[in-house]
Amino acid sequence: MKRAMGLLAGVMIFVFGAAAWATSFVTISTGGVGGTWYPLGGAIAEVLTNAGIGVKATSRAAGASNENCRLVGTGRAQVGMSMGIALYQAFTGTGQFEKDGKLPLRTLMHMYPSPHHLVTTRDSGIRTLEDIKGRKVVLGSPGSGDELLSTLLLKSAGMDPEKDVKKELLTMSESTMALKDGNIDAVFWNFATPGAAYLEAAAVRDLVLIPIPEEIVARAISQNPFLFSYVIKAGTYEKQDQDVLTIADGNYLIVHENMDEKLAYDLVKTIIGHKDDFLMVTRQAEHFVPKEAGIGIIPFAAGAVTYFAEQGVTVE
Secondary structure, three states, X not given: OHHHHHHHHHHHHHHHHHHHHHOEEEEEEOOOEXXXXXXXXXXXXXXXXXXXXXXXXXXXXXXXXHHHHHHHHOOOOOEEEEEHHHHHHHHHOOHHHOOOOOXXXXXXXXXXXXXXXXXXXXXXXXXXXXXXXXXXXEEEOOOOHHHHHHHHHHHHOOOOOOOOOEEEEOOHHHHHHXXXXXXXXEEEEEOOOOOHHHHHHHOOOOEEEOOOOHHHHXXXXXXXXXXXXXXXXXXXXXXXXXXXXXXXXXXXXXXXXXXXXXXXXXXXXXXXXXXXXXXXXXHHHHHOOHHHHOOOOOOEOHHHHHHHHXXXXXXX
């Protein structure tokens, strides 16, 4: 009996030890509180942990795109969220990633498009993009994709971000508070509509959404093929009675190029397969379908390529 019990205990130790060994620990690097990424990352972590695929996932707030690309590229996070502009520069080692060199990144999936918002208060007197010259304007949080995209847009409009505006770099929560308190004149935000930060500020201030001129949108897209034009439809926000033209960028889940193929496959299959769970966090999860999720600007992880091929979607 003792010998049998000893053998049983040995088997149990082996089984549980093997199970523990097989668990993949995944850290998902998101964005600041106030945007879509933070709660979405938490929801994704919960789904992955409870999906029975041998993954224990946690999410963490981070400085958004640039930081996430570096965290994933250096192995300090296994999954990150990034805007297309930052991802493209990180992958090619250009722009703000020249000192980093080309980072070893791959796309896991495209999540959803995000239009760029130029927001001010009605009291500011700002009604056009040209009106922000000489005014105190938040371009985004330090080192974020928001900052990169705002800088690109201003340059497409013939403006120098360092000279033509009084440049401020604040996190989304900080810029929301600054706009509510009247400490800034305008802010660039990049998020899916309707954005929580906009709704929060609009609860206490009369906000105005500024359109981007068509020729500037066209110029920005011609110079940066990962961007596209986007119309924020009238009624998206309270008191917005007209369509507002702007540019938009994609939002991506990214991984390291060396991520295990089966793990990448399981991650993307599970996330897309639980689309309805994420719709309770953001309606942007309606884009979590193979045809849209398979849109990329850099190569996909090998496991993701396999998954999309099974769904009839060809990716590189």
